[in-house]
Amino acid sequence: MRIVVIGAGLAGLSTALMLREDGHSVDIVTRGVGGLLLSTGTLDVYGWHNDGHPIEQPYEAIDELVSEQPEHPYAAIGADAVRAGVDWLRETTGLFAENSGTNVLMPTAIGAVRPTALVQNTMTPALVEDGKKYLVVGIKQFRDFPAQFIADNLARTPLAKVEARSVTIDLQPRKPEVDSTSTTFARALDGTAGLDGPATRDALAHELRSVVREGETILLPALLGFSPDAYSDIAAELGVAVGEVPVPPPSVSGRRINDALVGLARKMRVDIALNAQVVGFDTDGSRITALKVQRAGRVSTDKVDAVVYAGGGLESGTIERDSYGTIRERVFDLPLIFMDPEDAQAKTVTGDVVVDGKDIFGCGVKVNAEMLPLADGTPVYDNLYCVGSLLGGARPWSEKSGEGIALGSAVAATRALRKKD
Numbered sequence: 524m525r526i527v528v529i530g531a532g533l534a535g536l537s538t539a540l541m542l543r544e545d546g547h548s549v550d551i552v553t554r555g556v557g558g559l560l561l562s563t564g565t566l567d568v569y570g571w572h573n574d575g576h577p578i579e580q581p582y583e584a585i586d587e588l589v590s591e592q593p594e595h596p597y598a599a600i601g602a603d604a605v606r607a608g609v610d611w612l613r614e615t616t617g618l619f620a621e622n623s624g625t626n627v628l629m630p631t632a633i634g635a636v637r638p639t640a641l642v643q644n645t646m647t648p649a650l651v652e653d654g655k656k657y658l659v660v661g662i663k664q665f666r667d668f669p670a671q672f673i674a675d676n677l678a679r680t681p682l683a684k685v686e687a688r689s690v691t692i693d694l695q696p697r698k699p700e701v702d703s704t705s706t707t708f709a710r711a712l713d714g715t716a717g718l719d720g721p722a723t724r725d726a727l728a729h730e731l732r733s734v735v736r737e738g739e740t741i742l743l744p745a746l747l748g749f750s751p752d753a754y755s756d757i758a759a760e761l762g763v764a765v766g767e768v769p770v771p772p773p774s775v776s777g778r779r780i781n782d783a784l785v786g787l788a789r790k791m792r793v794d795i796a797l798n799a800q801v802v803g804f805d806t807d808g809s810r811i812t813a814l815k816v817q818r819a820g821r822v823s824t825d826k827v828d829a830v831v832y833a834g835g836g837l838e839s840g841t842i843e844r845d846s847y848g849t850i851r852e853r854v855f856d857l858p859l860i861f862m863d864p865e866d867a868q869a870k871t872v873t874g875d876v877v878v879d880g881k882d883i884f885g886c887g888v889k890v891n892a893e894m895l896p897l898a899d900g901t902p903v904y905d906n907l908y909c910v911g912s913l914l915g916g917a918r919p920w921s922e923k924s925g926e927g928i929a930l931g932s933a934v935a936a937t938r939a940l941r942k943k944d
């Protein structure tokens with residue numbers, strides 16, 4: 524089958540690779556890179572109940588979530604597909620720790636503590652557990668990691684009994700920069716882009732050795748290289764537990780996942796057309812027969828056997844709110860579902876969160892178990908599959924389910940297409 528995947532976020536890249544593994548001819552058409560470059564690089568399956576309590580067993584809790592919220596995408600996807608998707612990413616990238624099925628607690632870039640299903644190997648030592656003593660290490664030349672603030676917050680978390688103190692070290696990855704981004708630090712520690720890897724790693728290890736005390740776990744911002752070598756070298760040289768804490772974008776840890784999947788796509792001959800936007804389609808009434816793709820100012824018509832739509836949600840512009848306040852899906856004009864608001868007065872800097880009594884952040888497409896979008900309970904097209912944050916009925920950012928929805932829907936769509944072969 525010739526399948527075009529629209530979008531190159533976690534959902535699009537994962538579905539494309541899974542379909543390629545099944546032997547399909549797969550191309551990705553994408554307007555830009557996806558949200559992975561902005562993400563923390565951890566895998567959220569289900570972290571917080573909407574009453575605010577942390578979820579311990581995310582896969583087991585999916586049944587209860589779905590009975591409380593029948594429109595949640597997990598109702599169509601199923602816990603088994605979510606787990607299969609997370610396991611697939613773990614095995615495919617080699618970046619992640621074991622999937623025990625239990626949530627772990629991860630410090631954030633402000634020292635709050637949040638549950639997540641899976642963290643990268645470089646983050647495992649940072650996990651928040653009773654009795655740990657943390658040394659939070661800020662870097663003078665890196666502004667996005669307020670070490671003192673993080674240590675103070677960690678020491679106060681109600682979720683575990685830990686101690687934390689902070690220090691700030693000096694590490695200049697590129698002269699004459701006064702401030703550097705996490706990307707520059709990662710390149711310097713990797714020794715790419717003309718930067719001196721061994722010298723930067725030695726300088727970091729030297730600084731850390733001079734400040735760490737017996738029994739402490741060092742917490743550093745997640746900037747310890749794009750390849751795993753820099754982290755393992757530094758950890759081995761120090762002989763002390765060192766863990767990365769995700770920081771705001773540009774996200775080195777998110778990019779590691781992106782690069783692993785894009786690299787695999789190249790190896791498996793999945794073409795990724797960047798700066799290519801799907802602007803329309805042809806249909807015979809029940810099936811999508813071709814996509815209209817705009818590349819460099821001209822629109823071409825690409826014939827397809829099936830389409831996987833992984834265009835993202837409101838945050839990627841796939842679902843838009845026009846100047847009249849109407850909210851719609853841009854390419855196929857798919858019907859949308861909305862959630863009831865948690866707070867009817869909620870506002871953001873850009874305007875109301877609640878429009879016509881509905882929360883715009885939970886909106887998206889409703890799908891059946893095959894990931895086919897529905898209108899009044901019937902698939903809109905027989906060969907259009909929707910995955911990822913395009914699916915409505917969830918609040919991935921607050922309940923922490925974004926990666927679980929992306930990976931689970933990727934598995935569900937792949938299984939559905941397998942049956943049609």
Ligand SMILES: Cc1cc2nc3c(=O)[nH]c(=O)nc-3n(C[C@H](O)[C@H](O)[C@H](O)COP(=O)(O)OP(=O)(O)OC[C@H]3O[C@@H](n4cnc5c(N)ncnc54)[C@H](O)[C@@H]3O)c2cc1C
Pocket residue numbers: 529530531532533534535552553554555556557558559561562563567799800801802833834835836838839840841854910911912913919920922923924925926929
């Ligand atoms: C800043 C940020 C922080 C987040 N934090 C969390 C979190 O803490 N916890 C959590 O659970 N989830 C979080 N999420 C959500 C989670 O990361 C996503 O749900 C998940 O990555 C799946 O994304 P996606 O692949 O569906 O879409 P995206 O990553 O948004 O990718 C959409 C892709 O579609 C492309 N595209 C869109 N329209 C078209 C078109 N017409 N033609 C061609 N290409 C198109 C875009 O260019 C992009 O490549 C966050 C997302 C963002 C952006």
